[in-house]
Amino acid sequence: MSTTTHTPGRLEATLRAQRDAGKKCLVPYITGGLGDDWLASLAAVIDGGADACEIGIPFSDPVMDGPIIQQANDIALESGVTPESIAADLRGFESPIPLAFMTYYNIAYRMGHERFAKMLNDCGVSGSILPDIPMDESDEWIATADENGVENILFAAPTSPDERLARTGVRARGFVYAVGLLGITGERQSLAESATKIAARTKNHTDLPVLVGVGIGSPEQAVEACSQADGVIIGSTVVRRLVEGQGAGAVRELIASYREALDTAFPG
Amino acid sequence: MTMTDPGPTGRFGEFGGRFVPETLVPACIELEKAFYDAWADPEFRQELDTLLKDYAGRPSALTDCPRLSEELGFTLVLKREDLNHTGSHKINNVLGQALLAKRMGKTRLVAETGAGQHGVATATAAALLGMECLVYMGEVDMKRQELNVFRMKLLGAEVTPAMSGSRTLKDAVNEAMRDWVATVEESHYCLGSVMGPHPYPYMVREFHRVIGSEAREQINERHGRDPDVVTACVGGGSNAAGIFSGFVDTDAELVGVEPAGGAAVGDGIPGVVHGMLSYLKQDEWGQVLEAESISAGLDYPGVGPEHSHLAHIGRARYEQVTDAEVIEAFKLLPRTEGIIPALECAHALAWLSRDREALAGKLVLMNLSGRGDKDVNQMMEILEL
Numbered sequence: 264m265s266t267t268t269h270t271p272g273r274l275e276a277t278l279r280a281q282r283d284a285g286k287k288c289l290v291p292y293i294t295g296g297l298g299d300d301w302l303a304s305l306a307a308v309i310d311g312g313a314d315a316c317e318i319g320i321p322f323s324d325p326v327m328d329g330p331i332i333q334q335a336n337d338i339a340l341e342s343g344v345t346p347e348s349i350a351a352d353l354r355g356f357e358s359p360i361p362l363a364f365m366t367y368y369n370i371a372y373r374m375g376h377e378r379f380a381k382m383l384n385d386c387g388v389s390g391s392i393l394p395d396i397p398m399d400e401s402d403e404w405i406a407t408a409d410e411n412g413v414e415n416i417l418f419a420a421p422t423s424p425d426e427r428l429a430r431t432g433v434r435a436r437g438f439v440y441a442v443g444l445l446g447i448t449g450e451r452q453s454l455a456e457s458a459t460k461i462a463a464r465t466k467n468h469t470d471l472p473v474l475v476g477v478g479i480g481s482p483e484q485a486v487e488a489c490s491q492a493d494g495v496i497i498g499s500t501v502v503r504r505l506v507e508g509q510g511a512g513a514v515r516e517l518i519a520s521y522r523e524a525l526d527t528a529f530p531g
Numbered sequence: 532m533t534m535t536d537p538g539p540t541g542r543f544g545e546f547g548g549r550f551v552p553e554t555l556v557p558a559c560i561e562l563e564k565a566f567y568d569a570w571a572d573p574e575f576r577q578e579l580d581t582l583l584k585d586y587a588g589r590p591s592a593l594t595d596c597p598r599l600s601e602e603l604g605f606t607l608v609l610k611r612e613d614l615n616h617t618g619s620h621k622i623n624n625v626l627g628q629a630l631l632a633k634r635m636g637k638t639r640l641v642a643e644t645g646a647g648q649h650g651v652a653t654a655t656a657a658a659l660l661g662m663e664c665l666v667y668m669g670e671v672d673m674k675r676q677e678l679n680v681f682r683m684k685l686l687g688a689e690v691t692p693a694m695s696g697s698r699t700l701k702d703a704v705n706e707a708m709r710d711w712v713a714t715v716e717e718s719h720y721c722l723g724s725v726m727g728p729h730p731y732p733y734m735v736r737e738f739h740r741v742i743g744s745e746a747r748e749q750i751n752e753r754h755g756r757d758p759d760v761v762t763a764c765v766g767g768g769s770n771a772a773g774i775f776s777g778f779v780d781t782d783a784e785l786v787g788v789e790p791a792g793g794a795a796v797g798d799g800i801p802g803v804v805h806g807m808l809s810y811l812k813q814d815e816w817g818q819v820l821e822a823e824s825i826s827a828g829l830d831y832p833g834v835g836p837e838h839s840h841l842a843h844i845g846r847a848r849y850e851q852v853t854d855a856e857v858i859e860a861f862k863l864l865p866r867t868e869g870i871i872p873a874l875e876c877a878h879a880l881a882w883l884s885r886d887r888e889a890l891a892g893k894l895v896l897m898n899l900s901g902r903g904d905k906d907v908n909q910m911m912e913i914l915e916l
């Protein structure tokens with residue numbers, strides 16, 4: 264296993280502290296700019312007890328996303344949301360928890376690595392999650408991210424051989440995103456067997472927090488995944504409520520239900 | 532050196548690469564290894580060549596066009612990929628990939644299709660080799676290429692509409708990639724053009740190299756020299772890459788023809804989507820723009836990375852034609868030579884017709900990538916005969 268030599272950023276430090284306290288990390292995803300009052304959704308996620316939050320910058324062709332997040336992307340894009348408008352909204356928002364932008368690489372590529380990194384710095388976003396640029400293509404982006412103190416999260420997939428997991432463990436910052444199943448984002452009836460397996464395999468190779476995301480749709484599934492993982496990422500189950508217009512109250516309750524389930528199972 | 536092996540990074544100059552989710556990286560690496568292995572294996576080459584000959588009907592003919600040549604004022608020669616089994620060049624690539632998939636132990640082929648020609652070819656290969664086949668097709672394209680939807684079903688494939696975005700080729704690619712992410716263990720993604728993550732752009736070009744190799748021999752035999760101009764329509768760019776590869780080391784001018792509504796090289800800037808860094812029509816924030824073309828097979832905002840490279844280094848140039856010009860050009864070949872071209876190829880014809888003066892006296896080789904039967908329904912609504 265590799266131990267990290269870099270200084271943890273805000274995201275990593277927060278998640279490590281949670282783990283070191285014997286607790287589990289809860290990181291919800293919301294789509295940036297989804298509705299004029301999307302900051303109320305972010306506030307609800309925070310109120311509900313999240314440790315960090317992923318904010319999606321909508322992209323026209325989100326190949327890792329299922330129907331719910333695709334729909335949220337489309338709604339936000341149609342209303343004229345841009346990376347810059349999301350950043351501008353966040354500039355007035357003092358988040359008590361660390362944030363990460365989740366988007367697709369072309370958004371960062373088009374803007375330019377330097378400008379993209381500076382935009383994150385400037386609006387108080389700690390991390391970047393870009394699922395379509397694997398570490399093999401990431402040298403330049405990671406160098407710029409490192410220079411600017413942006414924590415670039417990398418993925419571990421059920422298909423990744425150990426050799427790749429080892430390299431991922433060294434190159435990732437913030438946390439390692441362990442993909443829970445073979446597939447795209449969306450809620451599933453039950454937790455895939457691959458979820459705990461990939462979490463355990465990844466943890467053999469890194470001492471960064473390892474969070475399972477993709478395919479987690481209930482607090483019970485979250486607890487199950489955390490038998491191995493340091494935490495979970497929940498996306499579609501949150502965004503579905505927003506797309507359905509259930510509002511911030513429903514999101515707060517949902518996050519609180521995950522928080523309670525995790526804290527009960529892993530009180531620290 | 533151009534149009535050779537891009538090496539392990541899969542880069543053509545600065546373009547190409549492998550921009551896919553981690554889940555798919557090992558599959559791309561496995562495919563890359565399997566392709567290199569198979570391509571160096573005489574037995575595999577023999578098996579593919581036999582299929583190309585006895586099943587697909589290769590070599591395809593080279594046809595002189597005396598009447599149209601006279602009308603245009605230059606010597607036009609057609610490479611007849613329309614005469615291949617299933618009616619287009621797509622079968623060259625598909626037979627290669629299907630054999631490779633089988634060799635890799637895959638049982639299912641997933642494909643995207645625009646005009647339906649690649650879907651039909653994939654369904655055909657799946658039937659031939661006893662594999663399962665699922666084809667994603669934009670809902671808009673399923674309507675305008677109804678005939679090909681029926682052909683695919685008849686061949687035993689499942690056709691699933693892509694309902695997102697512009698509901699055309701770009702969205703079908705997204706759906707196929709999403710499928711592949713979920714089924715990567717048993718499925719091979721049978722990508723239909725020289726695009727996507729490494730090794731696809733290289734591999735698909737190699738499977739289509741046969742077009743250029745045959746044409747080089749045929750035209751030299753018949754006309755005693757290499758052509759002055761080699762042209763083909765460009766969607767993702769596979770038929771163009773195939774014919775260009777045979778002439779890239781000659782003095783021939785290489786001209787790709789893009790639809791004005793989907794001119795990635797002409798109007799795009801470098802961007803990353805569908806696994807590759809290439810010219811891409813996108814807005815100031817990097818959102819991919821929807822293409823708009825009369826031809827479902829070219830209705831795509833991106834282009835294969837090797838074409839971006841060929842354009843960048845000035846070895847090939849890329850012209851644009853409008854839908855209106857294409858509709859006019861569609862009528863040329865049937866009337867003068869008794870050949871109904873696919874709407875895609877009518878793009879190359881439209882450019883030839885428009886630029887006839889500049890081409891005067893030259894020897895021009897055009898890749899006739901497919902036949903027009905699939906477009907007849909659509910054209911019946913546009914043309915008054």
Ligand SMILES: Cc1ncc(COP(=O)(O)O)c(C=O)c1O
Pocket residue numbers: 619620645646647648649723724725764765766767768769770771827828829873875876900901902
């Ligand atoms: C006859 C024909 N030509 C060309 C194309 C475009 O593909 P490419 O640019 O990869 O040759 C298609 C795609 O459907 C086609 O059917």
